Amino acid sequence: MNGTIDLLFWQLAAAYLFVILLIVIVRIKGIPREKEILIGAVRMTLQLILVGYLLVYVFGNAHPAYTLLLVAIMLAFSIRTVINGTKRKLSKALKQSIALSMTSGILVSLVYFIFIVLQLAPWYEPRYVIPIAGMIVGNSMTGVALGVNSLIEGMHGQKDKVEAALMLGATPRMAAREIVNQSFDSAMLPTINSMVGMGIVFLPGMMTGQILSGTSPIVAVEYQIAIMLGIVGSVSLSVILFVQLGYRTFFNRRSQLEL
């Protein structure tokens, strides 16, 4: 037991060296990001330690309420992270679009995954639902965050073009089409790339974990394929909902651009 803790400690120490290296680099380059990197590393550590203890409890006392609560907390945090992660101030309507698209995209995919793909019994089995929800929520969060930034920057950066289209009688949908497509594309790219590179460029974390814990690689691969497809589904659903709802928030009822 002590040996494992020691090993973990040195692994962690090595990982923190990378964080320190990163801070040194950004400081030399004059990029004002030290604070965020430090806060990120500390938060990650504390959150993971807390979640470790929490999971031990929840796994030992499986109950639908605990599972649902944990999924709800994950979802709420991911929405908050996306909203707070943008440099520009977001309108209330845009924040609502983010919340609505992430909630529906993630929940639909998760429910489908649990009931149709895995056919879990009982459906709330936390040992399955929590890690799967974590992967789906985390990847969707990254996708939507990229989509939000791309949409906002597109609307601001291409304001003249959007308005030039409106002046010709384009509907907001037509005027924003190019930006909406770019946003969808940039939001989906990391997920598509990770599918392409999976198994060759890197071994996914869930699969590695399963293999290390003694599961047959074939079973681990089956799970990995299923979860990857679930992630693709959730990311694309959340992102498409977001861009479709999101672009509308930049226009008022008179089809005028409002930034």
Next chain:
Amino acid sequence: MFRLKGVKAKGILSITDLTIPAKRITCIVGESGSGKTTLLRLLNQLDSPDEGEIWLNQRLSSELDPIPWRREAVMVPQATITFKGTIRDNLQIGLSFAGKPEASDERLKEALHLACLEKDLEQNAEELSGGEKQRLALARAIVMNPMVLLLDEPTSALDEDTADTVMQRLTAFMRENGKTLVMITHSRHIADTYADFVIEMKDGTGRRGRTGGVYSEWNH
């Protein structure tokens, strides 16, 4: 064509009563920041006034759906914007926004000729110079054959001779077809030569006079 009453907008514009006649050529002149572009955007319904009423073709602007209106009162902004694709794509885009059938090559070339842009329809629009893009934007609006053209300094990127030819062709076309042209210009020569009416913007207020009449107050 247009009537503005008690209109206030964006903290710049304050117009007590202004009429812009149909089927005529009206130039809007005035210093930078006097509200010329704001006025043009109101006429295109790209902005709404904070106060007051605007009648577009005898109808209250707030009661009109802005999108079909913009297809009839097309505005060309000062910023030269091209859309992705060829010159042909750029010329057709207004019609495609409106869901109208594509224009024939003949009509596209006619519009290019009016805008003094003799170019191959298949050329990539991104390759054009600033002045050429400005003329392409004008041709794009002409292809739509709207009732009204609202132009924000349509010749600002052109040399004097080209600007003159564009204006000659455009104003002749608008007059022959009984269309309304409202354009912002900094060129005294253009306003003097081509306008039936001139609106002088000063501190956000607009005053209309027949060509010549206003110039006593317009000292540039």
